[in-house]
Amino acid sequence: MVQIKDNLVGIDVGGTFTDLICFDSKSKSYNFTKVFTSAKNQSQGVLNAIDKASINLKKQDLIIHGTTTTTNALLERKISKTALITTKGFRDVLELGRRTRPFPYGLIADFKPLIPRNLRFEVEERIDFQGNVLKKLNESELLKILKKIKELNCDSIVIHFLHSYANSYHEVKAKNLILKNWPNKYITAGHEILSESREFERGVTASINASVQPILENYIYDLQQRLKSNGYKKELLVMNGNGGTVSSKIVSKEAAKTVMSGPASGVIAATYVSKLSKVKNIITYDMGGTSTDVSLVVNNKPAVSSETEIEYSMPVHVPMVDVRTIGAGGGSIAKINEAGLLEVGPESSGSDPGPICYGNGGKNPTISDANFLLGRLNPKSLNIKENDKIKEDTELILKNKISVKLKLNNYQSAEAILKIANNKMANAIRMVSISVGEDPREFSLFSFGGAGPMHACELARELDIPKVFIPARPGLTNALGCLVADLRQDFTQTLNTSLEETNIKNLHSILEKFRSDGVSLIKKQKVEIEKFYIEFSLDMQFLGQTHIIKIPLKDAKPSKNFINKEFENVYFKRFKVKLEKILPVIVNINVSVIGKRKELDLKKLINFTKSEKISYRKVYFNGKWHKTPTYLRENLFPKFKKTGPAIIEQLDTTIVIHPKDNFFVDDFGNIIIEIYND
Amino acid sequence: MIKVDKITLGVIQAGLQQVCDEMDLSFSRSAFSPVISEANDRSNGIYSAINGSLISQGYNGLPVFVGTMEYSTSEIIRLIKEEKVEKPYPGDIYIVNDPYLGGTHLMDVRFAKPYFRNNKICFWLSNTGHWPDIGGSVPGGFSASANSVEQEGLRLPPVKLFKKGILDKEIYSIICSNIRISEQRIGDVKAQEAALLVGEERLNHLFNKFGDKLIHNSIEELRKSGSNQMKSFINQIPNGIYKSKAYVDSDGIKNVPLEINLEVKKQKDKLIFDLSKSSLPCIGPMNSVFATTKSSIYLAMRHIFPEVAINGGAFEPLEIRRPSGTFLDAVYPRPVSGCAAEVSQRIAEAVFLAFVNVLKHRITAAPAGTSGNFALGGFNDLKDGNFVMYQLSGGGYGGNSLNDGISNGCSTIGISKAPPVEIMEQKFPVLYNHYSIHDKSSGAGEFRGGFGLDYEIEILCKEATASFVMDHGRFGPPGVLGGTDGGKNKVKIKRKNKKDYVPEHLSKEQDLRLKKGDKVQIQTPGGGGFGNPKKRKKHLIINDILEEKLSRKDALKIYGKKII
16 A cells, blocks of 8 residues: 555656656655656656666656656547447538537638548447347448448547447447457447547547557556566556546546546646645646647636547547637737737647747747847857857848737737736636636636746736735646646446436436545555545436536435435526426436545645845846746745746746745745735 | 737737637537537627727627627717616626617627726627527518518617626516517527626736726727728728629518619728618618618628738728618618618628629638528417527528639628438427439539529428518529529429419518428529639539539530530
């Protein structure tokens, strides 16, 4: 059993960097490192990080790992060759989607389904919405299809039948038949991964699972072998998109759940850190090179959604931390549009060539270039050799493309770029928070990622957010998320009956079964659990609606009366209307089982060192240059207090504090900025 | 007037847009009806107090409403001035759905609320929501053969539904007594009101932040810059006259096609749209009111130039002559229930066809361009209650200079998702036999059109009545630049021991009686092809053959390439 006195390693693989945080139980101290991600096989980068941090794997007790293997495979469509077997008449569901287009305006669009038509097969069978078998599964036809699939050299198979959430009999039967005649275990039956109605969403989710399963399995196997040969013999946990972890032994069975786990671990860390500092409501703001991830944490609980869309028409309906992506990052390009107005993004300079100031031949002014010219971005952090040349290039391009047209000098227009970009991000963040019914003014802005702490003050001012929270290690937040994440299992089952007609005993037994399944699954993993948390809830609606709202339950034995009252309350709270004449319907039953691990002591995330020396640099704020004190993060001990302007440098980011904003360091080394508003 | 600096202008533009986006979100989030909450069949905007011209509108509003609320707000302002409508007080909200006063079909119900500052009307806030029913002869309102607006449902002139913030229960009860499933409507009315209140609150915030003068000056500047932006786009079009035609299958009563005859003159910084040679007003419900005709042209131009900001200025360079005496300028009591969903899409198609030769990289071949409305209603003996079911369906998009069109794309004028088969079967007494690609419906071209949808449902209850309002049954969506037309829309009724029945009007029929076991097959149009099929790349042809989207025989016949 692993306990907190043991040594822990959290490793998160991101787009550019692989980050590692190691906790040493004896000294209660942390060790960090950052290496470049090895794109082709992420495990190489993981080993490099372990090497660089000089970690003795024999002495480690638990490794928790976040990987983007499955996310990247999907986005780049480097997926396994997967065949679909579905109900006769419905093989095109994956291609036809839900009658959409990517944007409200513009009809030029492109869409390729995950599984091409020639790998989608139909078999005779039919079950209705109540689970009655209308047509039996034609087994001999199924075997013929299987033969064809073998000839086509597919790696994995999805079985996706209509209404399998109501009755999984045919899917189970088909799976068992295929198992006997198929060389591997990469077979996904739709109901196993998502037992919810909506054939397009369930079908795509199951197809995602099947098409990344072999990839994840190979990756994890390879990583385990490498760790083993370096002396590590204990449990490896893998992050899921729901913000919980599962054992590497079972993770690939539900491979779809690892998709989008990167942003989730950041939110988990943010939740953990802010809870220790007694901050309840935060908006996580993770700004990177090409985009920004935003999420809401209310009462120290991250929002979880089961309706994530990875890209246009690619829904993955498994529970995931609700992280929304905004198309603005350090590389977002500024331009003057046809109306003569300044616009920032959505086009991005990407990582190649990147912003002009990176010196790789970038030809368009970006947010990073604006930060660079205004003295906010530390040129040293860019590893720039020919500083003067790059500064000249940046100035010249900015002048020609922006400043001349706006009749401003370069510094004014750089500041204007930041203003427009912050305004755009602020508006997007407002939309995210009001879409879940929250007012951003009641939150703190928890800022991390490479670029986040550079923009946080201005962004908070735009949003009327009073406080900005910058954790000790903004650039390593995701790895920290791995280190502190709990174990988690989620279950959903569609019921689809009116409350009146619901068999309440049946409902209770489903809730109880999910609870005990979850607990026993978590217990099987060799990790010590301090406590189990169980979240029971129902998705409900009024008869005639198609959208659902979540009704939390106290336990696994709710009475009909209780359900009815709760539904009324939650509905009224959100929609401000009572609809007494219409029947409430229970759509889905949900249970989440969370195995809580013991708390970690985070006080030593920064190794503080004393230094009296303060350097200064010129930074441009509000139309003029300010002589601005520049600190090193490790020199700012808890209780340090100051008023901006200030620049705080650390290995993984630069923090920009604007004039008149007060900031202080809390007991955990976090920086809290109080935003000045006149 | 003080000139507003460009940066502040950008921030205020985004701020006004944000107000409307938040109204859209609020409306969708709290509406009862799926047609609003999920299908987003709604829109919100801010309008000038002087002439109703558009100041800003939500990005995710239904495209066909882009120009209608501007029109309807200006009509309310006019009627108040003429003392035909009660004078507004703070807290009042007018309700109106009269198509002839700047509307679409009767189901699109508009709310308008004066926004007061310093005791003066400063703007109008308005929104439109599609109500699931508005009375009339057909549940849901999509009549295929009404011959006057009275048959289409309840028509409301602008009246105050809310007086000084309080719902007028008397007016509301009149409305409820005239529409179906009225007990659910309060959920939508509250949501529609709440969206306007959100708009008011966010506008207050914006005014407090920037001050009245700066906001008003900015709006004026933004109008000019919107106009300049549109001008710079339309100046990509060489001066000259551009002509095109598009056809509506029939009006649902008299089986002859209706012609949209478009002539656009590009002159200096302007486009002048002339539709005066189009067909005469029709007897059936395929007339379009002028507000919808105008809005259809606006939305088509936005599909071509999606970058254009949505404000009244952007429309200024588009001069749309009133096509009086044609079916595109319907007057009372002409029936109009087909205008928002179908005629509007033919008008947009005409706009695309007129410019495709000079804007090859921005315009696709014709998309399916029909909402594919199939309504089924009756008594469901399995659940012991009445039901009304709608199946909207998409079709193929046109090929374009970059790639093939997508399959089963949403209607040009909408953004609404179709419900999944599993949900339809849960809610209604039907069984789907298939839901697949409409074989051979793609128009051929260097880049081919997308495929239409092909589905068949079987009736499970004793009896039901079906209605269809679709289009492109007579002619497929046109291919362009050498591409061929997409496949046509087809409706077929299959009854035991009887010959298959095809509606006389192909894409339109009302009150067709069906029995248990009867089957309805719908095949929606595919997109037109773009460019000469002979230029299609070989690997694309091979892939189509591999995916069973093209036969080897057709590959040779259409594309002139022998693939073994």
